[in-house]
Amino acid sequence: xxxxxxxxxxxxxxxxxxxxxxxxxxxxxxxxxxxxxxxxxxxxxxxxxxxxxxxxxxxxxxxxxxxxxxxxxxxxxxxxxxxxxxxxxxxxxxxxxx
Amino acid sequence: xxxxxxxxxxxxxxxxxxxxxxxxxxxxxxxxxxxxxxxxxxxxxxxxxxxxxxxxxxxxxxxxxxxxxxxxxxxxxxxxxxxxxxxxxxxxxxxx
Amino acid sequence: xxxxxxxxxxxxxxxxxxxxxxxxxxxxxxxxxxxxxxxxxxxxxxxxxxxxxxxxxxxxxxxxxxxxxxxxxxxxxxxxxxxxxxxxxx
Numbered sequence: 001x002x003x004x005x006x007x008x009x010x011x012x013x014x015x016x017x018x019x020x021x022x023x024x025x026x027x028x029x030x031x032x033x034x035x036x037x038x039x040x041x042x043x044x045x046x047x048x049x050x051x052x053x054x055x056x057x058x059x060x061x062x063x064x065x066x067x068x069x070x071x072x073x074x075x076x077x078x079x080x081x082x083x084x085x086x087x088x089x090x091x092x093x094x095x096x097x098x
Numbered sequence: 099x100x101x102x103x104x105x106x107x108x109x110x111x112x113x114x115x116x117x118x119x120x121x122x123x124x125x126x127x128x129x130x131x132x133x134x135x136x137x138x139x140x141x142x143x144x145x146x147x148x149x150x151x152x153x154x155x156x157x158x159x160x161x162x163x164x165x166x167x168x169x170x171x172x173x174x175x176x177x178x179x180x181x182x183x184x185x186x187x188x189x190x191x192x193x194x
Numbered sequence: 195x196x197x198x199x200x201x202x203x204x205x206x207x208x209x210x211x212x213x214x215x216x217x218x219x220x221x222x223x224x225x226x227x228x229x230x231x232x233x234x235x236x237x238x239x240x241x242x243x244x245x246x247x248x249x250x251x252x253x254x255x256x257x258x259x260x261x262x263x264x265x266x267x268x269x270x271x272x273x274x275x276x277x278x279x280x281x282x283x284x
Binding site: 030048080 | 101170183
Binding site for chain 3: 010011012013014015016025045086087089090091092093094095096
């Protein structure tokens with residue numbers, strides 16, 4: 001393979017690599033999302049993050065409201081240092097570099 | 099392999115494992131394997147009232163695939179070292 | 195992909211040909227051909243991500259730019275860059 005410049009995104013994991021030591025947004029299964037500083041990841045998208053805020057979205061059904069709509073309650077929690085198992089990860093978004 | 103190594107350095111430290119069924123177990127990390135299966139000693143279930151069947155359990159083996167999170171002791175993690183090791187592993191993956 | 199895109203055809207011309215060789219070539223060739231284009235990624239959960247496809251790998255991990263998250267036809271989030279884990283696609 002020709003040597004590629006270290007900057008620039010050639011494959012999806014480059015996006016994650018460039019976010020090391022940055023605050024990232026992670027969307028997880030089970031209506032959970034995290035923001036925290038990324039310190040490690042692997043090919044399964046296992047992550048280690050610090051200074052994490054977890055938000056769990058809980059939809060409480062309202063009588064008469066259509067399916068899937070209701071009051072959405074966000075429950076937040078702070079965690080110092082966290083390992084996140086990769087199989088729960090849906091999406092990772094780095095801080096905007098614009 | 100990187101994350102496996104990290105867990106190995108954390109043996110005998112106190113961790114809290116949160117399972118995908120919301121059960122939270124705090125205990126001493128006794129061992130871990132390449133699947134991130136975990137053995138915990140001196141365990142304590144966080145919400146005992148909701149999980150009375152766990153009251154008598156003192157140690158356990160957790161299958162890696164049922165884990166959602168593991169809360170780690172911040173002081174035992176060198177974040178700079180982690181980031182360098184992660185970059186190194188990413189480089190090696192690319193060369194593969 | 196090096197040449198600038200041609201000007202849009204006049205109104206009454208026949209519709210443009212489909213994306214490069216969708217009828218022949220492997221799925222991999224198709225995916226290579228759509229890199230850099232606007233795409234919709236639908237997850238098994240039904241959530242859509244619309245954005246510019248920057249790249250993807252053999253596990254179908256996907257990197258998008260200027261991404262909009264659509265749930266039930268409504269935009270629920272925007273991300274400058276987004277990495278989508280491969281097993282979630284649809």
